[in-house]
Amino acid sequence: xxxxxxxxxxxxxxxxxxxxxxxxxxxxxxxxxxxxxxxxxxxxxxxxxxxxxxxxxxxxxxxxxxxxxxxxxxxxxxxxxxxxxxxxxxxxxxxxxxxxxxxxxxxxxxxxxxxxxxxxxxxxxxxxxxxxxxxxxxxxxxxxxxxxxxxxxxxxxxxxxxxxxxxxxxxxxxxxxxxxxxxxxxxxxxxxxxxxxxxxxxxxxxxxxxxxxxxxxxxxxxxxxxxxxxxxxxxxxxxxxxxxxxxxxxxxxxxxxxxxxxxxxxxxxxxxxxxxxxxxxxxxxxxxxxxxxxxxxxxxxxxxxxxxxxxxxxxxxxx
Amino acid sequence: xxxxxxxxxxxxxxxxxxxxxxxxxxxxxxxxxxxxxxxxxxxxxxxxxxxxxxxxxxxxxxxxxxxxxxxxxxxxxxxxxxxxxxxxxxxxxxxxxxxxxxxxxx
Numbered sequence: 522x523x524x525x526x527x528x529x530x531x532x533x534x535x536x537x538x539x540x541x542x543x544x545x546x547x548x549x550x551x552x553x554x555x556x557x558x559x560x561x562x563x564x565x566x567x568x569x570x571x572x573x574x575x576x577x578x579x580x581x582x583x584x585x586x587x588x589x590x591x592x593x594x595x596x597x598x599x600x601x602x603x604x605x606x607x608x609x610x611x612x613x614x615x616x617x618x619x620x621x622x623x624x625x626x627x628x629x630x631x632x633x634x635x636x637x638x639x640x641x642x643x644x645x646x647x648x649x650x651x652x653x654x655x656x657x658x659x660x661x662x663x664x665x666x667x668x669x670x671x672x673x674x675x676x677x678x679x680x681x682x683x684x685x686x687x688x689x690x691x692x693x694x695x696x697x698x699x700x701x702x703x704x705x706x707x708x709x710x711x712x713x714x715x716x717x718x719x720x721x722x723x724x725x726x727x728x729x730x731x732x733x734x735x736x737x738x739x740x741x742x743x744x745x746x747x748x749x750x751x752x753x754x755x756x757x758x759x760x761x762x763x764x765x766x767x768x769x770x771x772x773x774x775x776x777x778x779x780x781x782x783x784x785x786x787x788x789x790x791x792x793x794x795x796x797x798x799x800x801x802x803x804x805x806x807x808x809x810x811x812x813x814x815x816x817x818x819x820x821x822x823x824x825x826x827x828x829x830x831x832x833x834x835x836x837x838x839x840x
Numbered sequence: 841x842x843x844x845x846x847x848x849x850x851x852x853x854x855x856x857x858x859x860x861x862x863x864x865x866x867x868x869x870x871x872x873x874x875x876x877x878x879x880x881x882x883x884x885x886x887x888x889x890x891x892x893x894x895x896x897x898x899x900x901x902x903x904x905x906x907x908x909x910x911x912x913x914x915x916x917x918x919x920x921x922x923x924x925x926x927x928x929x930x931x932x933x934x935x936x937x938x939x940x941x942x943x944x945x946x
Contacts, residue, residue: 569851578851586851593867595865597867597924598895599897616862616863650897653897
């Protein structure tokens with residue numbers, strides 16, 4: 522999104538450009554959060570489903586009870602030691618278990634002091650855990666043969682997702698969601714951005730008997746057929762092996778006034794998302810007025826741990 | 841002000857055989873403390889060892905931390921100079937439902 526330059530906007534951009542930590546971002550007028558993980562997790566925490574009045578965590582939905590605690594990672598690997606982040610040593614890392622279908626989720630919880638444009642920017646990278654063994658079969662996975670350039674590790678990475686959970690106007694709740702589906706569930710490279718055509722199943726729907734999902738269910742949209750592409754295949758920079766870290770720029774713009782997606786930028790590619798549907802829950806929700814949550818998730822489609830690394834995150838608004 | 845972070849490594853899982861928690865990165869921290877809680881009167885015998893790793897893949901017992909028995913409803917122990925990763929390795933006889941916290945400070 523661009524606006525006509527004025528002396529004030531020119532000065533603002535010049536001030537941003539003079540700050541090495543901010544010049545890499547293109548924030549909207551008000552910065553709500555600038556999360557540089559050199560100084561902690563900045564409110565990015567593990568998502569969990571809801572529990573009963575006794576704090577009994579056995580009452581948490583099975584598919585929302587094990588999204589794993591985020592980690593402050595030095596991006597250290599077995600072959601070269603500490604890689605470090607884009608700036609400084611530490612990045613936020615989400616890590617799955619080594620179980621096909623397992624998902625790790627980090628969430629940040631805000632509320633809305635207004636309506637309008639909301640933008641999330643981050644520098645991210647994604648890796649599968651390295652396999653250390655002696656089996657020649659490890660040179661092949663998901664149709665990828667190790668040839669000195671392509672590495673089977675790339676096909677062991679499932680998907681990464683950026684999403685919101687938003688509620689307002691008397692309990693009207695919806696999610697905006699963008700997922701990079703690196704591989705299909707049968708581990709073939711797919712590399713498309715996809716969205717869910719249905720709203721996420723909620724703990725209340727479980728209590729009401731409308732939904733009951735297994736431990737490894739895809740919590741955002743359990744039916745694979747409900748995920749629809751909104752891009753052509755987009756090759757990113759996995760960089761061959763599981764131990765090289767190249768940071769990608771992501772900028773995602775939504776409109777909370779219109780309850781719509783606007784656009785998604787990945788490095789030099791901008792995808793118009795205005796026609797990507799945003800499913801709204803039919804029933805109203807209580808206790809969530811002005812809710813503005815963001816989450817990142819990583820989901821493995823193989824029995825290999827998948828990692829999503831975030832160097833930094835910036836959330837800005839035009840209100 | 842010092843940084844602190846509490847991770848819930850296991851939230852109430854049933855263990856009936858040997859196990860190890862998922863790798864957890866702690867290179868930023870100077871000290872850490874585990875808390876292991878037994879939930880809901882499960883009676884399995886539990887022994888716990890602190891393990892460390894240079895890469896998050898290959899593990900070894902921490903040299904200065906003894907094996908800990910979970911005799912009551914909760915046991916705790918502290919660790920220092922652990923490098924980049926921590927996990928707990930457990931030996932279980934019978935059934936034990938466990939909640940495992942790792943509290944780090946740097």
